[in-house]
Amino acid sequence: MNSERRSRLWALVVDGARGGTVAVDHVCAASVSATGVDSAAVAVTLRATPREVLCASDRTASELEELTVTLGEGPCVDASSGGPDLIADLAAPECLTRWPAFAPAAVLAGV
Numbered sequence: 001m002n003s004e005r006r007s008r009l010w011a012l013v014v015d016g017a018r019g020g021t022v023a024v025d026h027v028c029a030a031s032v033s034a035t036g037v038d039s040a041a042v043a044v045t046l047r048a049t050p051r052e053v054l055c056a057s058d059r060t061a062s063e064l065e066e067l068t069v070t071l072g073e074g075p076c077v078d079a080s081s082g083g084p085d086l087i088a089d090l091a092a093p094e095c096l097t098r099w100p101a102f103a104p105a106a107v108l109a110g111v
Helices: 003-017 022-036 060-072 075-082 094-100 102-108
Strands: 041-046 051-056
Touching: 003 022, 003 094, 022 041, 041 060, 041 075, 051 060, 060 075, 060 102, 094 102
Parallel strands: none
Antiparallel strands: 041 051
């Protein structure tokens, strides 16, 4: 991410806080707004603890994160260890091969 894009995203985060303390929910909402995606979630993975979801922009994002935590696979797991993993169609054969439990469950959830 370049510095101009980072500055625009941070401005959205600060605007979302409306003068209050910036929270992770503001980062999540700004990410949806800035990227034009349908949903977003913020999760952390620490060595000593399992993956924890800090916020989700909507029910879909929450359900997908729950699947990720439960199944231990999916784009978010891969992204946490190697960078962005943008997927257009979870029903695509390569996704079904890559994430044999997550992809079909996500498709059944309506993603």
